[in-house]
Amino acid sequence: MPRFRLLVEYNGTRYSGWQVQRNARTVQGDLLEAVQKVTGRRDRVEVYGAGRTDAGVHALGQVAHLDVATTLPPATLLARLNEALPSDICVRDLRTVPHRFHARHDAVARRYVYQVSRRRTAFAKPFVWWVRDPLDVEAMRRGAARLVGRLDYEAFTDDDADEKSTIVQVDAVEIVEDDALVLIRVTGSHFLWRMVRRMVGVLVRVGTGELREADVTRLLRGDGAEVARLTAPAAGLFLEQVLYPGETFDDRPRGPMRIG
Incomplete structure (x- = not known):
């Protein structure tokens, strides 16, 4: 399963923060939904962010890594994700990285x-x-x-x-x-x-x-x-x-x- 590194920007006004929560809309939750829609995968999809921004906080350069089984090349996956995402979330960059890369643990x-x-x-x-x-x-x-x-x-x-x-x-x-x-x-x-x-x-x-x-x-x-x-x-x-x-x-x- 490939691992992708994502650079994400978002307007956090409508969201209860980055982290997935029950009964609340979050950036990570919307990103996961977009990945599932684009790839057709409902299982074994994981997204980890470098930081857990609070409700109402924005990001110019959130970094995340994504694990998903897909044959889509990175450029195609990037374009389709942005088509599926709401207008207040944008994936600015997406590239394949080694599986040992971790968005949160590797950040210095x-x-x-x-x-x-x-x-x-x-x-x-x-x-x-x-x-x-x-x-x-x-x-x-x-x-x-x-x-x-x-x-x-x-x-x-x-x-x-x-x-x-x-x-x-x-x-x-x-x-x-x-x-x-x-x-x-x-x-x-x-x-x-x-x-x-x-x-x-x-x-x-x-x-x-x-x-x-x-x-x-x-x-x-x-x-x-x-x-x-x-x-x-x-x-x-x-x-x-x-x-x-x-x-x-x-x-x-x-x-x-x-x-x-």
């Missing part, structure tokens, strides 16, 4: 980008968090520096520290101004449940003056209740890129929406 780094809008927008509401108060971007950058390194992010997640490690290597937290947008790009080894949204929520409150830069370190060492109340909305978050051994990140500006 992931990058998310969050879009904060400094103005109301009629078109980009599902893709930004509109923050009405003025933002001190330099203060946000100084606060972001406190989130870089190999740190314990237990206070920034709903994951149970008794069941999985909450230590995460965060390689960079970059904040870029693009007209009315403030883009917060976070790169790390992996990310915990709601971790990036809570990082963004804290940094925005530093930008508005509600929190001081030193509060970032205090919150990292806290019990998480205060941080949970600061969680940024899902709408502005995109899984931007996933990196595998031998690959490098594309560092060109990739803001999904321009709202000058």
